[in-house]
Amino acid sequence: MSRTITIxxxxxxxxxxxxxxxxxxxxxxxxxxxxxxxxxxxxxxxGRDPRDAWMFTQRFxxxxxxxxxxxxxxxxxxxxxxxxPANAQYIRNLILIAHALHDHIVHFYQLSALDWVDxxxxxxxDSAAASKLAETISPWTRNSWNELKVAQDKVKAVAASGQxxxxxxxxxxxxxxxLSPEVNLIAxxxxxxxxxxxxxxxxxxxxxxxxxxxxxxxxxxGVANAIDLDNQSxxxxxxxxxxxxxxxxxxxxxxxxxxxxxxxxxAMYPEWFRIGSGVTNYLAVxxxxxxxxxxxxxxxxxxxxxxxxxxxxxxxxxxxxVFRESVTxxxxxxxxxxxxxxxxxxxxxxxxxxxxxxxxxxxxxKSPRYKGQPMQVGPLSQVLIGYAQGHPLTKKYADLxxxxxxxxxxxxxxxxxxxxxxxxHAARAIRAAxxxxxxxxHWQLLVENIAKGDLTVHNQPVFPSGExxxxxxxxxxxxxxxxxxxxxxxxxxxxxxxxxxTWNASPRDESGAHGPYEASLLHTPLARPEEPLEVLRTVHxxxxxxxxxxxTFDPSGRPIAQVRVL
Amino acid sequence: MKKITIGGIGSVLLGDDGVGPYVAGMLEAGYRFSxxxxxxxMGTPGLDLVAHLSGIDALILIDSVSNGAPPGTVTLYRKGDxxxxxxxxxxxxPHSPALSESLLIAELAGEGPEDVLLIGIxxxxxxxxxxxxxAAEQACAQAINEVLAELERLGSSYTKLRGETFSAWWKPMAxxxxxxxxxxMTTALER
Numbered sequence: 001m002s003r004t005i006t007i008x009x010x011x012x013x014x015x016x017x018x019x020x021x022x023x024x025x026x027x028x029x030x031x032x033x034x035x036x037x038x039x040x041x042x043x044x045x046x047g048r049d050p051r052d053a054w055m056f057t058q059r060f061x062x063x064x065x066x067x068x069x070x071x072x073x074x075x076x077x078x079x080x081x082x083x084x085p086a087n088a089q090y091i092r093n094l095i096l097i098a099h100a101l102h103d104h105i106v107h108f109y110q111l112s113a114l115d116w117v118d119x120x121x122x123x124x125x126d127s128a129a130a131s132k133l134a135e136t137i138s139p140w141t142r143n144s145w146n147e148l149k150v151a152q153d154k155v156k157a158v159a160a161s162g163q164x165x166x167x168x169x170x171x172x173x174x175x176x177x178x179l180s181p182e183v184n185l186i187a188x189x190x191x192x193x194x195x196x197x198x199x200x201x202x203x204x205x206x207x208x209x210x211x212x213x214x215x216x217x218x219x220x221x222g223v224a225n226a227i228d229l230d231n232q233s234x235x236x237x238x239x240x241x242x243x244x245x246x247x248x249x250x251x252x253x254x255x256x257x258x259x260x261x262x263x264x265x266x267a268m269y270p271e272w273f274r275i276g277s278g279v280t281n282y283l284a285v286x287x288x289x290x291x292x293x294x295x296x297x298x299x300x301x302x303x304x305x306x307x308x309x310x311x312x313x314x315x316x317x318x319x320x321x322v323f324r325e326s327v328t329x330x331x332x333x334x335x336x337x338x339x340x341x342x343x344x345x346x347x348x349x350x351x352x353x354x355x356x357x358x359x360x361x362x363x364x365x366k367s368p369r370y371k372g373q374p375m376q377v378g379p380l381s382q383v384l385i386g387y388a389q390g391h392p393l394t395k396k397y398a399d400l401x402x403x404x405x406x407x408x409x410x411x412x413x414x415x416x417x418x419x420x421x422x423x424x425h426a427a428r429a430i431r432a433a434x435x436x437x438x439x440x441x442h443w444q445l446l447v448e449n450i451a452k453g454d455l456t457v458h459n460q461p462v463f464p465s466g467e468x469x470x471x472x473x474x475x476x477x478x479x480x481x482x483x484x485x486x487x488x489x490x491x492x493x494x495x496x497x498x499x500x501x502t503w504n505a506s507p508r509d510e511s512g513a514h515g516p517y518e519a520s521l522l523h524t525p526l527a528r529p530e531e532p533l534e535v536l537r538t539v540h541x542x543x544x545x546x547x548x549x550x551x552t553f554d555p556s557g558r559p560i561a562q563v564r565v566l
Numbered sequence: 567m568k569k570i571t572i573g574g575i576g577s578v579l580l581g582d583d584g585v586g587p588y589v590a591g592m593l594e595a596g597y598r599f600s601x602x603x604x605x606x607x608m609g610t611p612g613l614d615l616v617a618h619l620s621g622i623d624a625l626i627l628i629d630s631v632s633n634g635a636p637p638g639t640v641t642l643y644r645k646g647d648x649x650x651x652x653x654x655x656x657x658x659x660p661h662s663p664a665l666s667e668s669l670l671i672a673e674l675a676g677e678g679p680e681d682v683l684l685i686g687i688x689x690x691x692x693x694x695x696x697x698x699x700x701a702a703e704q705a706c707a708q709a710i711n712e713v714l715a716e717l718e719r720l721g722s723s724y725t726k727l728r729g730e731t732f733s734a735w736w737k738p739m740a741x742x743x744x745x746x747x748x749x750x751m752t753t754a755l756e757r
Contacts, residue, residue, distance in 0.1 A: 041579050041580075041694050043694065044579055044694060044695065044696060047739055048739065052735075055735060055736070056579065056736065059577055059578055059579050059609060059736075060579075061610070062577070062608075062609040062610025062611050062612055062614070063610075063611070063612050063613075063614055065609065106613065106614070110613055110616075110671065111613070154674060154676075158674070165670045165673070165674065166667060166670035166671055166674055192674065192675050195616060195620075195671065195672075195675050198617065199616075199617045199620060202614075202617050211606075213608065213609050213611055213614060214607065214609060
């Protein structure tokens with residue numbers, strides 16, 4: 001006999017994701033991912049000046065602000081074939097990297113670590129032994145006995161108060177929790193330290209973007225940062241040095257703490273390298289352009305189909321013609337009118353709400369497809385696509401991470417194991433390490449270019465009288481983001497955002513193929529179906545953020561991860 | 567010197583949800599605050615709110631709420647009210663889970679603000695669009711008075727600037743839209 005479990009909403013950031021799973025014999029036999037509400041934000045943009053669009057799109061989501069701003073200016077620049085000065089590319093790249101580092105750190109520690117770490121085991125830990133263990137696997141200077149004792153005392157105080165505070169929603173003592181008290185303690189100490197380092201990364205965004213969370217320095221055609229190494233009101237060498245110091249501290253946290261923790265936790269749960277694979281078609285776009293015409297990139301993009309790593313196809317540019325032509329959105333199971341899949345430039349969003357029906361329509365998220373196929377996006381896609389192309393930086397950190405997992409778990413960890421729930425976490429940490437190294441590279445590129453005497457930051461956009469189309473892409477923390485714009489005589493005629501969580505959270509399409517969240521949940525074992533921790537682990541591994549996928553908020557303020565067993 | 571952060575919370579693209587950023591904009595344009603006071607349009611930060619809470623003594627937030635009161639009602643909530651019922655307390659949409667979570671996380675890290683005041687404005691409509699309802703717009707003046715009263719209570723001073731008005735860049739299309747705001751941005755960068 002099967003029973004259905006509904007988890008609604010599941011994401012801890014502005015959550016509006018609902019997951020329904022059918023459970024048979026303690027394993028998931030069917031799954032539906034849906035978004036519970038929708039508002040048509042894109043229509044606000046119609047008729048407006050394309051130069052202003054980024055200020056609006058930056059408000060799509062309060063967490064992924066800069067990514068939507070960047071994709072928007074790139075969409076207009078693509079439509080106008082407008083080059084972006086090298087300085088502006090490097091400044092933008094530094095903002096994108098700093099934002100992503102902040103985002104990846106928060107995702108692991110604040111949003112998903114407690115799916116694996118049992119807080120209530122921490123009081124039992126031997127803090128001296130924990131410190132010794134931590135110091136054997138990392139040179140990090142903040143793993144001292146004292147540092148870990150302070151962290152342990154925090155948890156003891158919270159537990160003794162009887163008010164679990166931030167921890168009151170966890171599945172503590174769940175049989176799927178398996179870390180030793182000492183490892184739980186180390187992870188928790190880093191949970192608290194992570195707050196400091198994610199903030200340092202955000203400071204960099206604020207220093208380059210003038211403000212955070214909403215940057216102010218973007219322009220179609222470049223950036224508004226005045227560069228004058230001697231003028232205090234402009235971007236000076238002094239500010240650049242401060243930025244380098246902050247990025248250096250964040251880099252140390254990532255290479256000595258985040259990457260190490262992910263490998264250590266992964267090594268303790270090796271079965272999760274076999275759970276949660278799902279859709280093994282992967283998509284990523286090239287990003288971090290190296291020159292003004294975006295002829296070369298530091299992050300590779302492309303496509304892998306059916307998990308065949310050797311068959312990887314590379315994208316040459318961030319708006320590769322194959323990519324431009326291959327994206328459609330299907331609404332067979334989404335609450336919209338429409339018969340056939342449409343290209344985003346022709347995209348329509350006419351709501352047709354019919355209520356949740358797993359056989360028919362059940363989500364406000366459309367189903368984006370690439371050549372008609374569902375695609376997984378996110379750090380795992382980017383790492384696998386880079387690895388498959390022999391991209392040296394990807395290989396460097398992926399091999400390092402797999403080596404660490406192998407050493408701790410005493411297994412032979414291979415890239416094939418990355419098609420999994422833990423693969424997604426590992427890939428995010430690998431990507432963070434890559435980005436941290438690239439932060440230093442792009443900082444140097446900027447400083448060297450300025451030293452050559454190039455102070456240009458902006459090319460003036462000129463709008464033709466007819467109709468032009470463009471796509472702006474960004475390989476965002478949650479995966480491939482694309483903004484599609486149609487401009488007619490200098491005004492916005494149509495605007496569609498195909499966001500990472502739409503790819504991953506998409507419902508079934510006209511052929512009945514599951515979206516990535518849905519497919520990844522099939523066959524997941526559940527020790528206690530009434531406490532579906534295992535479902536949360538896999539869904540959280542995608543780093544869901546539905547605010548922009550469906551452009552909405554949840555007015556009811558429902559409790560997080562409300563679980564109903566039907 | 568007390569470190570005080572005044573933050574407008576909400577999405578400017580969803581009707582009355584934008585009332586927090588609107589009040590923040592009015593405060594920024596119309597007043598000069600003493601050192602240590604920061605005014606910010608925080609948007610919808612979710613858990614990223616934690617980053618704003620570090621090292622401050624007091625937090626004053628302005629946000630739209632749906633608490634069943636008539637549209638435009640201004641209701642004050644203190645830290646205890648926000649945390650009393652755990653993650654989903656007084657139905658302060660859309661960010662109340664993140665608001666209480668953020669405060670709890672900051673407290674755990676030993677860096678949360680001592681004083682917290684949430685000035686809630688009951689919204690009327692949250693449809694996609696960039697304008698405020700009349701009720702929400704009229705409530706802004708009272709919300710500002712509550713901010714100023716809280717600053718006085720905290721012992722922080724301010725000056726009202728003459729003739730400074732706030733014009734939101736996100737206003738509906740019927741009204742003139744500011745140009746690409748390049749000048750504004752340059753000013754912001756120089757600040």
